Amino acid sequence: MSKGGWSEFNDPIKTIENDTQNSVAPKGKRQVRLERTRSGKKGKLVTVIKGLQLSQVEAKKLLKNLKMACGTGGTVKGDSLELQGDQIFKAHDFLVKEGFRPKQSGG
Numbered sequence: 813m814s815k816g817g818w819s820e821f822n823d824p825i826k827t828i829e830n831d832t833q834n835s836v837a838p839k840g841k842r843q844v845r846l847e848r849t850r851s852g853k854k855g856k857l858v859t860v861i862k863g864l865q866l867s868q869v870e871a872k873k874l875l876k877n878l879k880m881a882c883g884t885g886g887t888v889k890g891d892s893l894e895l896q897g898d899q900i901f902k903a904h905d906f907l908v909k910e911g912f913r914p915k916q917s918g919g
Contacts, residue, residue, distance in 0.1 A: 836865060839911040846900050846907075847918045859900055861893040864912070874910070881906045 844863045851858045866874060871888050878895065879886045882902045886895040895903060900916055907914045 840913050842912060844907060844912045844914040845917045846903055846914050847916070848898055848900055849918070851894070856896070857898050859895040859898060859903055861895070861903060861907070861914070862891070864891075864893065878903060878906055 842863055842865055844861065847860045847862065849858060849860055850856065851860075861878075864871065864874070868888070871893065875886055875888055875893050878893065882895055882899045884896045884899055886893060888894075904914050904916065
């Protein structure tokens, strides 16, 4: 007989899986915001997408597809994505197809 407690409490893989499943909300429940703002050199217009709650790798994959769909450049800054130019409507349509429920914030 093994020494120690219950096997379900001692197995680190099971506890990690349970923590990751409970900590991330489904795509449709996340509060994704699209915002038009001025940033960068000479106050150029950019579209900022916040609230995706993705890992760095997932964010880069999503950004790559988003840039192709919008036909523009972009970057990952912190926990948000930035697209060059006014891409609110194209980004909104793309995110809806991906399963998110985005809302426009600001003007």
